[in-house]
Amino acid sequence: MKKTFKLALITLCSLFIVACSxxxxxxxxxxxxxxxxxxxxxxxxxxxxxxxxxxELIIGTLGxxxxxxxxxxxxxxxxxxxxxxxxxIFYLYFxxxxxxxxxxxxxxxxxxxxxxxxxxxxxxxxPSYGFIQYDLYYADKAISDTRGIEMQFLIGSNGYxxxxxxxxxxxxxxxxxxxxxxxxxxxxxxxxxxLPDTGEYEYYAKINPEGYIDMIIYNVSATAEDxxxxxxxxxxxxxxxxxxDEETGEYMGRYASSPDGEVIIQxxxxxxxxxxxxxxxx
Numbered sequence: 001m002k003k004t005f006k007l008a009l010i011t012l013c014s015l016f017i018v019a020c021s022x023x024x025x026x027x028x029x030x031x032x033x034x035x036x037x038x039x040x041x042x043x044x045x046x047x048x049x050x051x052x053x054x055x056e057l058i059i060g061t062l063g064x065x066x067x068x069x070x071x072x073x074x075x076x077x078x079x080x081x082x083x084x085x086x087x088x089i090f091y092l093y094f095x096x097x098x099x100x101x102x103x104x105x106x107x108x109x110x111x112x113x114x115x116x117x118x119x120x121x122x123x124x125x126x127p128s129y130g131f132i133q134y135d136l137y138y139a140d141k142a143i144s145d146t147r148g149i150e151m152q153f154l155i156g157s158n159g160y161x162x163x164x165x166x167x168x169x170x171x172x173x174x175x176x177x178x179x180x181x182x183x184x185x186x187x188x189x190x191x192x193x194x195l196p197d198t199g200e201y202e203y204y205a206k207i208n209p210e211g212y213i214d215m216i217i218y219n220v221s222a223t224a225e226d227x228x229x230x231x232x233x234x235x236x237x238x239x240x241x242x243x244x245d246e247e248t249g250e251y252m253g254r255y256a257s258s259p260d261g262e263v264i265i266q267x268x269x270x271x272x273x274x275x276x277x278x279x280x281x282x
């Protein structure tokens with residue numbers, strides 16, 4: 001039986017709730033002035049579907065517009081994620097009875113617009129709210145050979161007003177059948193040891209807004225986890241034994257620390273493939 005692999009992560013839903021409750025969060029409350037932060041704007045930007053006044057904020061920041069949905073009222077703000085990169089946040093205000101329907105509608109609009117859309121039910125813990133469960137959509141689309149846009153959208157609240165929140169940011173696009181060196185180097189400044197490139201594996205990899213790499217390698221063998229462990233150890237990484245969640249019994253994978261302690265890698269085999277999370281510690 002294959003192991004299940006799960007890592008408890010701080011998701012954008014927590015960011016959404018914290019921002020709405022007025023807590024100090026670097027991804028929201030420390031948002032810079034739009035006039036000071038939006039740079040490298042392409043001349044004669046296309047007009048955004050969200051309104052000409054938002055073209056510089058959305059297209060100038062992300063490199064492309066994001067799908068539009070008819071909405072009675074909305075707010076759009078620029079923030080900075082934990083990785084230090086710009087992130088555009090949308091608050092869409094509908095009647096409370098419409099929120100779930102409109103969330104599903106936006107998922108369909110994103111899919112029709114060429115985004116790869118995934119639905120996920122997440123669980124997380126917030127000190128102010130305790131354990132919470134919520135539905136979240138992920139939508140990804142490459143807009144060039146090297147750059148893509150990811151959106152995460154869910155139901156939440158802003159200023160005690162229920163709404164749909166959309167978090168849009170860029171990610172680095174790599175060749176899907178080869179180790180995403182460009183992505184890893186964009187986070188760490190250098191590459192790390194990895195499974196040999198055969199062109200047979202398929203990679204899904206992105207930098208999460210919290211500043212770590214989230215990766216799944218598909219089509220791997222049942223021994224991929226042990227093989228990766230051996231590769232890391234051969235490069236002087238310190239690797240733990242297999243770890244399990246004592247409360248749930250779920251497999252948490254293994255942790256590997258780089259020789260200088262600057263990089264932590266969590267990896268493990270799941271029903272999806274070899275899951276890898278890469279964190280920069282310094």
